[in-house]
Amino acid sequence: MVTEKKRRSRYTSVACERCQQRKTRCSGEQPCNGCRKAYTRCLYPRATRYRSSRCVSAKAPLQEPETVQSEKESMEDGSESLDSLGQSWPLEAPGSELTYDNFGDFIRLTERQLFQADHQSSNSSANPCSGGFVSRELDMLCVQGRISPRGALEALDQSFWCRILAIYEEEVGMMYPFLDIHQLSHEIIDGKTRSGFDCPPSSSLYSEGVGNIAFLVLAIVSSFEGSKAVEIASPVVEEAFVSTIPKIHLQSPDLGDLTLLALTCIFFFLNDREKEAWRTISTIVRLVHEQSSQEEEATADKISDTFFWSLYTLDRRWSFGTGLPFAVQDSEINRPSLPMV
DSSP, rough: OOOOOOOOOOOOOOOOOHHHTOOOOOOSSOOOHHHHHHOOOOOOOOSGGGOOOOOSSOOOOOOOOOHHHHHHHHHHOOOSSSSHHHHOOOEEETOOOOSSSHHHHHHHHHHHHHHHHHHHHHHHHHHHSOOHHHHHHHHHHHHHHHHHHHHHHHHOOOHHHHHHHHHHHIIITTTOTOOOOOHHHHHHHHHHTTOOOSSTTTTTTSSHHHHHHHHHHHHHHHTTHHHHHHHHHHHHHHHHHHHHHHHHHHSSOHHHHHEEEEEEHHHHHHHHHHHHHHHHHHHHHEEEHHHHHHSOOOHHHHHHHHHHHHHHHHHHHHHHTEEEEOOSSSSGOOTTTTOOO
């Protein structure tokens, strides 16, 4: 007995129009690259035995089509705010693959995220207690009229300065170790013990500039918190910068003056003043290069290799960032620690 061969069931297209034009097929669970880039999802009837209802996605659908259509109409009428729309439009779970019915769904989801970010930022700015510990201490100094390098050293306790130096070392000092954190901490503690910073001991590395250097470190750490702390510290930084620039041109600069200017450069850079940072670091690098090129061994010993190469790295970084030339070319550097290629 001859049995008739069963005819194959009619082929059902599961690809969207764009995928059909590209001769590719995709499904709602695993969209092709074209649908993923266009933020669309293939919709097709699950009527065949190969696309049965048992193949259910592990993720719940974003929203029912009727609800989506009603929200579109309400958006056109302007009767619904972004906040209420965001509450009715749930986000995908972290790590899940984002799929959208059309580009309008993606736009509204983005609007919701932007609205939430703006709402959170407005709440944080309206809350007076949202500032960091540096902002609170600077506010107290400003109210007391002691917003100065010496006033900050005398008013702020030892634990506060240890915390400030630790933050600076983690954020800046590890990459550019031109500042001796341990020596600065020792001089701050020693000055508070002696109850005065006017007459530093002979072993002081930064001499009378320890107050300005400590305040510059405080100003740099305040840049990580926000604009309020920067506004309080910025006038003191400008005053220290203006008083130090003539000294390095009229007389031989010491290590304290060079360190102060290097810290000022970092403060400028963190507050979107890259060209000023580049200009100042170029001046410091040229001065250090001239001192290192002199024949006196005593002068060369004052500038350590760590200090020189940290300034060299900052000059290269900001020159590349601003598109401006280097302060000193590599062929002009003749330090003994110059790496051999």
